[in-house]
Every structure is written in structure tokens, then in C-alpha cells.
Amino acid sequence: xTRSVPTGTRAADGRxxxxxREQLVDRLCRWFAxxxxxxxxxxGSSGVGKSRLAFETASRLSGEGWASLPVSxxxxxxxxxxxxxxxxxxxxxxxxxxVASDPGALFRRATEAVRDAAAGRRxxxxxxxxxxxxxxxxxxxxxxxxxxxxxxxxxxxxxEPLPDPIMALWSSDSALRVDVPPLxxxxxxxxLREVLGGPVAxxxxxxLHQSTAGNPLVLRELTMGALEVDRLVEHAGVWQLVGxxxxxxxxRDLILSRLRHLDDAERDVVERLAVCGELQIDHLTSDGARExxxxxxxxxIMTLVEGPRGLVGRLVHPQYAGAVVDSLSRxxxxxxxxxxxxxxxxxxxxxxxxxxxxxxxxxxxxxTDPELLASAARLARQASDHPTVERLAAAAIRVAGGRPDLLxxxxxxxxxxxRAEDALEVLAEARMEDAPGELRSAIAATTAIAHxxxxxxxxxxxxxxxxxxxxxxxxxxxxxxTRALIELYQDRAxxxxxxxxxxxxxxxxxxxxxxxxASTRSLSHAALGRTDEALRDARLALDFARSTSGAGIxxxxxxxxxxxxxxxxxxxxxxxGALRSATSALLxxxxxxDEIVARSHEFLLARIEWERGNLDAAERWYRDTMSGALSxxxxxxxxxxxxxxxxxxAMRGDLAGARxxxxxxPDQADHVPGAxxxxxxxxxxxxxxxxxxxxxxxxxxxxxxPGHRFLEAVFLFHLxxxxxxxxxxxxxxxxxxLTGSPFFDRQARHAAAEASGDxxxxxxxxxxxxxxxxxxxxxxxxxxxxxxxRRAEDHRLAVSxxxxxxxxxxxxxxxxxxxxxxxxxxxxxxRREREIGALAARGLSSKQIADTLFLSxxxxxxxxxxxxxxxxxxxxxxxxxxxLG
Numbered sequence: 012x013t014r015s016v017p018t019g020t021r022a023a024d025g026r027x028x029x030x031x032r033e034q035l036v037d038r039l040c041r042w043f044a045x046x047x048x049x050x051x052x053x054x055g056s057s058g059v060g061k062s063r064l065a066f067e068t069a070s071r072l073s074g075e076g077w078a079s080l081p082v083s084x085x086x087x088x089x090x091x092x093x094x095x096x097x098x099x100x101x102x103x104x105x106x107x108x109x110v111a112s113d114p115g116a117l118f119r120r121a122t123e124a125v126r127d128a129a130a131g132r133r134x135x136x137x138x139x140x141x142x143x144x145x146x147x148x149x150x151x152x153x154x155x156x157x158x159x160x161x162x163x164x165x166x167x168x169x170x171e172p173l174p175d176p177i178m179a180l181w182s183s184d185s186a187l188r189v190d191v192p193p194l195x196x197x198x199x200x201x202x203l204r205e206v207l208g209g210p211v212a213x214x215x216x217x218x219l220h221q222s223t224a225g226n227p228l229v230l231r232e233l234t235m236g237a238l239e240v241d242r243l244v245e246h247a248g249v250w251q252l253v254g255x256x257x258x259x260x261x262x263r264d265l266i267l268s269r270l271r272h273l274d275d276a277e278r279d280v281v282e283r284l285a286v287c288g289e290l291q292i293d294h295l296t297s298d299g300a301r302e303x304x305x306x307x308x309x310x311x312i313m314t315l316v317e318g319p320r321g322l323v324g325r326l327v328h329p330q331y332a333g334a335v336v337d338s339l340s341r342x343x344x345x346x347x348x349x350x351x352x353x354x355x356x357x358x359x360x361x362x363x364x365x366x367x368x369x370x371x372x373x374x375x376x377x378x379t380d381p382e383l384l385a386s387a388a389r390l391a392r393q394a395s396d397h398p399t400v401e402r403l404a405a406a407a408i409r410v411a412g413g414r415p416d417l418l419x420x421x422x423x424x425x426x427x428x429x430r431a432e433d434a435l436e437v438l439a440e441a442r443m444e445d446a447p448g449e450l451r452s453a454i455a456a457t458t459a460i461a462h463x464x465x466x467x468x469x470x471x472x473x474x475x476x477x478x479x480x481x482x483x484x485x486x487x488x489x490x491x492x493t494r495a496l497i498e499l500y501q502d503r504a505x506x507x508x509x510x511x512x513x514x515x516x517x518x519x520x521x522x523x524x525x526x527x528x529a530s531t532r533s534l535s536h537a538a539l540g541r542t543d544e545a546l547r548d549a550r551l552a553l554d555f556a557r558s559t560s561g562a563g564i565x566x567x568x569x570x571x572x573x574x575x576x577x578x579x580x581x582x583x584x585x586x587x588g589a590l591r592s593a594t595s596a597l598l599x600x601x602x603x604x605d606e607i608v609a610r611s612h613e614f615l616l617a618r619i620e621w622e623r624g625n626l627d628a629a630e631r632w633y634r635d636t637m638s639g640a641l642s643x644x645x646x647x648x649x650x651x652x653x654x655x656x657x658x659x660x661a662m663r664g665d666l667a668g669a670r671x672x673x674x675x676x677p678d679q680a681d682h683v684p685g686a687x688x689x690x691x692x693x694x695x696x697x698x699x700x701x702x703x704x705x706x707x708x709x710x711x712x713x714x715x716x717p718g719h720r721f722l723e724a725v726f727l728f729h730l731x732x733x734x735x736x737x738x739x740x741x742x743x744x745x746x747x748x749l750t751g752s753p754f755f756d757r758q759a760r761h762a763a764a765e766a767s768g769d770x771x772x773x774x775x776x777x778x779x780x781x782x783x784x785x786x787x788x789x790x791x792x793x794x795x796x797x798x799x800x801r802r803a804e805d806h807r808l809a810v811s812x813x814x815x816x817x818x819x820x821x822x823x824x825x826x827x828x829x830x831x832x833x834x835x836x837x838x839x840x841x842r843r844e845r846e847i848g849a850l851a852a853r854g855l856s857s858k859q860i861a862d863t864l865f866l867s868x869x870x871x872x873x874x875x876x877x878x879x880x881x882x883x884x885x886x887x888x889x890x891x892x893x894x895l896g
Contacts, residue, residue: 027231031198032064035189035667037166039068040075043135047185049156050163052141052173054309055191057269058228061166062139065189068164070737078129078160080136082152084143084342095138095148097119118154123749125160125257134161140172141165149174156180163809170311192224202227203234207243207250212635214609215243215252217601222256222329229330244555248640258330266334270312270603284313285335287371289325291318294354348375366390370399373406381411388420395561395568415446415454421455429606429644431464439870448487455479456493463497464607464645478853486514489641495531502684504538505718511535525562528554530575537582540720540750545583549576570599574612577619582721584754586622587784592618608637608644614648617655624787627824629659650676654685661692662787664827669693684714684722688729695733695829711742720746720755728758732791734829736765748759757783761792765830768798774812781819790819791830806882816833847874 028109029036040047055061068077078120084095125134136152138144144152144880153176155161167173180186196216203219236257237243243252270281276299283290292304294314304324307313312331314323326332336344355364364820369387372378384407392401404421411417413793417439417836426434438458446454455475462472474693476494480487491514495507517523533548553572561568573596580589593615600609619631634654657672673689687710696701707730715723724746725895743759746752757779764772777792793816820826849858857871864871878885 012723013077016027026229028135028202029063029067030202031194032060032067035064035069035191036068036595039064039189041163042187042544043072043077045165049159050161050165050177050180051187051189052177053164053166053189053191053327054169054303055166056169056226058226058265059191060192061191061225062253062341063227065137065139065166069135072135076132077818078134078437080125080128080130080134080490082136082138082148083136084140084148093145093147093262095144098152110182121151121155122158122160123764125155136161136163138163138165140169141146141167141177144174146174150176152181153177153550157338168722171310182848182887194218194220194227194230195225196329198225199230202230203250206234207245207251208632209245209248210631211693212252212512213251213597213613214601214639218252219256224328226612227326228265229258229262229328232259232265235259235332236262244642246638246641247257247634249634251638251642253642258333262330263334263337267338268329270331270335275302277307280304280307281331282323282335282339282343283347284324284326285332286344287351288332289323290351292322292324293320293352297323297356297449314672343536344376347373349377356755359517363391364389366394367400369403372896377409377589380407381414381417383406383419384410385420388424390416392420395425395427395605397604401428413440415441415450416841419450419454419457422454425459426464427603427605427882428608429610429639431461431579431600431607431645431647434461435465452479452487452489459493459497463500463649466646466649467830468647469497469500474618486517488514490517492527492531497533499531499538502538502714502719502722503684503717504720508532508535508539508718522555522558524563526552526567527672530564530567530572532640533575533579537579538721540724540746540752540755542583542750542752542754548574549579553586555736568595568599568603568605570603570605573599574608574615577612577615579878581622582614582754583620583752584757586787589615589619589624590784599793607645610639610643610645610648613654614655617659621659622792623784623821624819624826626659626663626787626826629825632846645663650680651685654680654683655688658685658692659687661689662828663698663825666693684710684725688726703733704730704738707733707735708738720750720752724755724758728762731762731765732828732830736762740766760785761788762778764792765795768799768802768810770796770803770837773799779817786819787823788828790816790823790826791828794831810845810848814849817842817845818849844874844878848873848878848890850879851887 018868020189021711028184042051053061053065062755069077069081073079082095115888116705125582136155138152139446141149147325152161152163153174156177157180161267163177163882172178180512195212199220200211200213203216207359219230219233222625223233227730233256234243234255236259237252239259240257242249242254242257251783253810270278273281276297279297280295280300280303285297292301297302297305304313304315308315311327312758314327315326317322326335348371352368352375356368366387369378369383373384384403388400388407391397391403401421404417404424407643408414408421410419418437422434422438422441422614425431425437435458438454438461441454455478459472459475462475463469473494476490476497480490483490483896491510495510497509498510511528515528515532530552531550533545533552536545536548548650549572552567553569553576555564555571556572561570561572573592577589577592577596580592593612597609597612597616602614613632613636617629617636620626620628620632633652633656636648640646640649652673653672657669657676660666660668660672669689673686673693676686676689687706691703691706691710694700694706707726710728711723712728724743727739727743727746730736731743740759740762743755743762747756747759757776761776763769764776773796775791777789777796779787780792793812797812797816800806800812817830821833846864847860851857851864854862856866857875860866860871861868875887878884878890884890
């Protein structure tokens with residue numbers, strides 16, 4: 012389902028919620044409640060939300076019994092004496108004018124007006140744009156503050172001086188400066204969720220944040236603009252930004268209004284930076300350019316950064332460029348591009364300069380040499396700038412026709428942008444029989460990966476590889492690695508390992524050759540349970556990618572290296588390490604606009620968060636993956652992500668949601684491990700435990716038989732968690748012994764302890780899970796240990812262990828698995844009693860506990876008396892030894 016009209020509780024053009032400022036509002040209210048506070052000034056750029064913050068603070072203070080008097084300064088009223096105070100004294104304006112020339116009388120009239128408005132309450136005067144006050148208003152407000160009649164809460168733009176009378180009041184103990192920060196990506200996700208009525212994809216929040224620099228006003232206008240032109244759309248319940256965000260005319264007018272007062276030299280600099288993105292200061296050669304740069308930087312319109320050959324200038328805000336370029340004629344844009352291209356070409360010193368020259372000439376309509384365009388496309392490919400590769404390659408094809416090398420460049424770029432179907436169409440035009448051997452193999456490998464990126468395309472990808480390998484006298488490295496990747500997707504770990512071992516033996520020992528095999532072989536090692544080898548190869552490949560900035564081997568970017576390491580860390584039982592690596596991998600792929608890699612890393616993050624027991628985060632990443640696969644590609648991840656979502660929802664006890672997620676999974680998807688596991692969980696939680704048992708045993712056999720030991724262990728561990736530990740434990744122990752994997756060994760010991768009810772072993776493995784970051788597994792083991800203690804009638808220990816289980820389970824997003832259920836029957840304390848007892852054991856008083864849990868003190872005391880009786884203890888002093896704390 013796709014939707015592009017918000018249906019949530021708020022329309023995008025209504026009043027947006029205040030997000031990311033709650034702590035600032037609290038801080039400001041506490042400041043004004045202090046005895047010495049006289050004034051506070053909120054600084055920030057235009058649109059950052061300082062005015063909203065001021066008035067929200069004033070509203071909070073009004074709710075606490077303050078009088079709030081608003082004043083709004085403006086450029087129009089800045090030349091009118093007392094112009095800013097007209098709304099405040101409108102009922103007494105004639106009398107105020109009559110005494111305006113008498114400072115004493117004016118002050119008395121003003122204090123009378125304030126007293127009448129305050130009606131005996133403390134008063135905060137809220138002044139928006141303090142620096143725009145007319146001089147008389149500024150003096151009068153300073154007098155009111157100094158005399159204690161009002162406290163001042165004001166806003167001011169960055170770099171703008173405050174009126175002298177206000178500055179004269181400034182002291183470290185009575186005045187507060189607050190720099191209002193931009194909103195974070197997390198803030199964007201929260202506010203857009205409320206505005207749009209549903210979650211927004213993380214990648215979309217990141218892109219909007221990059222386009223708006225954290226400015227809430229610009230975010231609002233970009234969101235409205237994107238909705239209007241269907242670039243912000245909903246897929247599978249998640250809002251996705253497709254294409255570049257487009258601002259509203261109001262945003263463009265707002266930006267241009269700020270630039271309206273520029274002189275000719277300043278405007279020329281701004282236009283060149285808008286058209287070109289950034290320029291060396293030495294390449295701004297118009298008359299007066301250097302002085303204009305100084306003024307523009309001082310005004311906060313542009314910024315200077317250190318570049319490889321001196322200072323580089325760029326506009327401060329990402330949206331300035333679009334607004335300025337839209338206001339220019341096509342000829343002006345073309346002239347600027349060609350002038351700057353000539354300047355850069357005259358002294359270019361590297362590949363990035365070559366690329367920029369060609370791109371600028373292309374945008375100006377003057378780049379027609381296909382060889383230059385192709386060369387620039389290859390440079391953009393090294394920089395992972397896939398949209399630029401596609402544009403340059405398409406331009407070269409228009410001039411030179413469908414040369415296989417150009418079609419390959421364009422097809423690969425389309426694939427990286429998530430457009431696998433379009434990539435297949437372009438690559439189909441690249442007749443491989445017309446290409447030399449190395450190029451022919453590259454076309455085949457890219458075509459195979461494109462097939463693997465569409466639904467049910469793995470077999471088609473292998474057929475392309477088979478055809479390309481016919482007649483080859485020796486193995487082609489690219490084709491072998493592509494075959495290995497596709498067969499890994501089909502879970503053929505032993506075959507892949509043998510294939511890569513043979514390739515490894517035939518290659519040399521150069522770092523590139525070692526890294527290219529290690530990158531893929533680390534995954535087969537992980538699948539086979541070879542922990543040390545998997546980590547070694549993954550780190551070797553990542554180190555090479557970093558040392559070459561991702562340009563040493565096609566396909567081995569830093570993002571890919573990090574993703575591979577994260578996958579291996581997940582396979583060897585290090586979910587915390589995997590989370591760090593995968594988060595960095597996603598950031599790298601978003602910077603590179605690599606949709607196919609970004610989507611795989613979203614899916615990987617979902618798996619990792621599930622392994623950590625963070626079911627809320629896992630659900631979010633699975634939904635992001637499903638939505639992104641539909642809107643941006645690759646579609647091949649849609650079904651696996653739906654399976655993961657179903658499993659996650661089932662573990663939270665949401666059977667209806669799990670069934671809905673599984674409804675989009677084809678019945679014949681038994682080749683997808685996640686489909687088998689999710690259906691088993693739904694069966695078990697629906698009361699059909701035997702069907703679940705049979706499915707998981709069959710899955711372990713099916714995926715274990717071709718040697719995918721990691722997947723075999725996954726199936727068996729799910730079997731143990733669903734109540735069939737006796738079936739799973741012996742086979743898990745065999746896997747652990749066969750591979751020597753500590754991760755398999757931990758799963759085996761957990762299953763064996765569940766089967767035998769060995770409390771000590773359960774506690775040991777619970778602590779190991781907790782140390783590794785797998786909190787849900789830790790909670791389950793502690794809960795089982797609590798049951799064992801209860802059976803042994805060791806009630807104090809049972810309560811202590813159940814408290815540990817509760818603590819870990821609370822971090823798991825509402826987990827409700829079989830091993831966590833029915834605990835109320837197995838320990839003498841209710842959940843509420845365990846919660847209160849744990850706080851009391853940590854030394855909190857009854858009142859502190861009551862405040863924390865929003866209960867009455869009497870209720871807390873009654874619960875404590877019940878706890879003492881059930882545990883057979885005499886009071887608080889014995890709670891700590893009970894283990895509840």
C-alpha cells in the first residue's frame with residue numbers, strides 16, 4: 012500500500028508538536044524560579060525554533076502562576092519610538108505618548124501597565140527578536156527588568172548584538188545565554204511520526220536532516236513540499252522520501268528575503284556557491300569578491316573551511332543553493348559553471364578536480380566528449396557517487412551509443428541506487444559477445460547481482476554466471492565471487508567454502524587479492540561455525556577497504572566491509588559489537604547513496620536488535636526494510652524482512668500482527684529460514700506446539716545438511732526456547748564440539764540446562780548472555796532458573812532470580828515468550844511487589860518509591876508488609892540480602 016496524504020492526528024500544515032526541546036523548557040523554568048534570575052536570551056539561527064521555545068516556556072510559567080507579557084520586535088517598528096511596546100500598552104497609548112519625553116513619567120506609566128496586567132503575579136516579559144527593539148523600548152524594558160517588575164525572556168539571532176541597555180544588565184549570576192541547538196535525527200523521527208501519523212524511515216530522516224541542518228522551520232517546509240509532489244510517500248506503514256526533497260514556495264521566498272539586501276559583489280559570490288556547491292576562495296575572482304566573502308561569513312550566510320589547497324567557501328544552509336539557483340536564469344547558471352570550470356581546469360591537481368570540471372561542463376550543456384564523460388563516470392564510481400555515475404554514463408551513451416563499458420557503468424549505478432529492474436534493462440543492452448573478456452565477465456557478474464536483487468531471482472543470477480563461465484580456460488575471480496555470494500544467499504555454505512578455498516589457492520598474496528577473497532570467505536567461515544577464521548578474514552577485508560578508502564576493489568567499500576564484519580560478529584555471538592559495526596555501515600552507505608547496501612544494513616540491524624532482545628528496535632528496522640524494499644529496492648529483501656517482523660511480533664505475544672506480516676509471505680517460501688521460524692512461533696503460540704516442533708526439526712535438518720551450521724543451530728535454539736530443549740540440546744552439543752564455536756557452546760549449555768532444570772547452569776549461561784548483550788536470552792535463562800529455585804522451595808532465591816529476569820525483560824520491548832510467561836505462579840511475589848521490593852532493597856524510602864511508581868506511600872508500605880511476610884523476613888534491612896536489589 013502506498014499513501015502520500017497524511018492521515019495521522021496532525022496535518023503537516025497544522026501546528027507542529029514541540030519535540031527535542033522539553034529539557035530546555037524545564038531548564039528555563041527552573042532558571043526563572045531562582046531568586047537571582049533577571050533575564051535570559053535564547054540565541055539561534057533563523058527558523059531553529061527559539062521563538063517557539065520562548066513562548067512554550069512562557070506558557071509553562073503561566074501554568075505555574077506567572078503572568079506572561081508578549082512583545083514582538085520587528086524591522087518595521089524599529090524606527091517607531093515605543094513601537095514594540097504598542098501591543099502591551101495599547102489601551103493606554105495616548106497617555107503613554109504624552110509622557111514619552113519624560114523618562115520618570117514614562118517609567119511610572121509602564122510600571123502601572125505591568126502591575127495591571129500581572130494582577131499580583133510574578134511576570135515574565137517575552138521579547139522576540141530583541142535586537143530589533145527601538146531604542147526607547149529597549150531602555151524602558153531594561154528599566155523594568157532592573158527594578159524587578161518583570162523578568163525578561165528574549166530571543167536573538169546569532170551574531171546580532173543586543174541593545175546596549177540590555178547588555179548593561181548582564182551579569183553571570185542574573186543573566187543566562189542559551190544557544191538553541193539544531194534538532195537531531197532522532198528528534199526528526201519523533202516529530203515526523205506525529206505529523207505524518209506513522210513512522211518515517213531512518214534513511215529519510217537522515218536525508219531530511221542533511222537537507223535542513225536540523226532547522227525545524229525548514230523541515231516543515233520541505234515536508235510540506237515533498238508531500239505536495241508525492242516525494243514523501245507511505246509504503247508498508249513507513250513514510251519514505253523518494254527523490255530529492257522539494258521545498259515550498261514559502262521556503263524559497265523566506266531564503267531569498269534574507270539575501271535581498273546583498274550588494275552586487277555579495278550576490279555574485281552567493282550565486283557562484285549556490286551553482287557550484289563549494290569553491291576555493293582563490294577561484295572567486297570577481298571585483299570585490301574577497302571583501303564580500305568577509306561580510307557574508309560575518310552575516311552567517313557562508314562559511315569557510317580548510318581545503319587541500321587553501322580555504323574553501325560554501326553556503327551555510329543546504330537549502331540556500333536550491334532557492335538561489337531557482338531564481339537564476341539558465342544562461343546565468345551556464346555562464347557561472349563554465350567560468351568556474353575554466354578556472355579549476357587551469358590548475359586542477361587530482362581526480363576530484365577532473366570530475367568536477369566534467370560535471371560542471373555537462374550541467375552547462377558543453378560536455379560532449381564521450382571519453383571524458385566515461386572517465387568522469389569512473390572517477391565518480393570510485394567516490395561511490397552513484398547518481399553522478401548514472402548521469403555521466405547516460406550522457407556518454409547519448410553521444411557514443413550503447414557501448415558495453417558505458418552500459419555497464421550505468422547499469423551498476425542504477426543497481427546501487429536500488430533500481431534493479433532498470434539496471435537489468437540497461438545491462439541487457441550490453442551485448443557481452445561484443446566485449447573483451449574482462450568486461451564481459453564484469454557485465455555478467457553485475458547482471459547476476461541485479462537478478463539476485465529482484466524477487467526470486469537467485470536462480471536466474473546463477474544461470475547468467477553459468478553462461479559466462481562456459482569456454483573460460485581459467486576461473487574468473489569476479490564470476491567466482493559473485494557465484495559464491497549468490498550461493499551464500501541460498502545457504503550452501505560448504506559448497507561456497509570449497510569454491511573460495513580453490514580460488515584462494517590460485518591467487519597471489521597481494522593485499523588486494525587476499526582481501527577480495529577474505530571479504531566473502533569470512534561469511535562462509537561464519538556459516539560453518541569457524542569463529543576465529545571468520546573474524547580474521549572480516550577484519551582483513553575491512554582494513555583493506557579503509558586503507559584504500561573503499562576504492563581498492565570494486566564492491567569492497569568501507570560500508571560493505573563494516574557490514575560483513577557486523578554479520579560475522581552476529582554469527583559468533585557478539586551482538587553488541589555487531590550493532591556498532593552495522594550502525595557505522597549504515598551511515599557509510601547513506602552517505603554514498605547506496606540503496607542496495609543501505610537496505611541490507613537496515614535488515615542486518617533488525618536481526619542484530621532482535622538478537623539483543625530489543626524487540627522495539629527490531630520491529631522498527633524490519634518495517635524500515637520492508638518499506639524501503641518496496642519504494643527504493645531491492646525488492647528481494649521484502650519477504651525476509653516480513654518474516655523477521657512476524658517473528659518479532661510473535662515474541663511480543665502479538666499473534667494477530669504476526670499473522671498479518673506472514674500473510675504477504677508466499678506459501679512456498681519454505682526456502683526462507685525466517686519464514687519457517689516465524690510460522691513455527693505462530694503455531695506454538697497458537698497452541699499447536701507439535702507443528703512448531705516438527706517444522707523446526709525439519710528446518711534444522713534441511714539447512715544443516717548442506718553444512719550451514721549457523722542456521723542449523725538457529726533452528727535448534729528456537730526449538731529449545733519453545734519448550735523442546737530435550738530435542739535440541741544433544742544436537743547443539745554436537746555442533747559445538749564439531750566447530751569449537753563458543754557461541755554454539757553457549758546455546759548448547761542453555762538448552763541442556765533448560766532440559767535438566769539445572770539452576771546453577773541456567774544462572775551461569777544467563778550471565779554470559781547478559782555480558783554479550785543478548786538480554787532476552789538472559790531474561791529467559793534467569794526466569795527458568797527462578798522456576799528451578801521455586802521447585803526447590805528456595806523462595807528467596809526464586810525472587811532474586813525472577814527480579815534479574817524482570818530487569819532484563821523490561822529492556823526487551825514487551826517480550827512475551829514461553830520461557831518468560833506464567834512467572835506470577837512460580838514466585839511468591841507479584842510483579843508489582845518485586846518492583847517495589849527491588850527499589851526498597853536499593854535504599855529508596857517509601858515516599859521515593861511512591862513518587863517513582865506514581866503510588867501512594869500507604870500503598871507502598873502495604874506492599875512491603877506483604878513482601879516481608881511472603882519472604883519470611885523482618886524488614887528493610889533484610890531485603891538487600893534477599894537479592895531483590
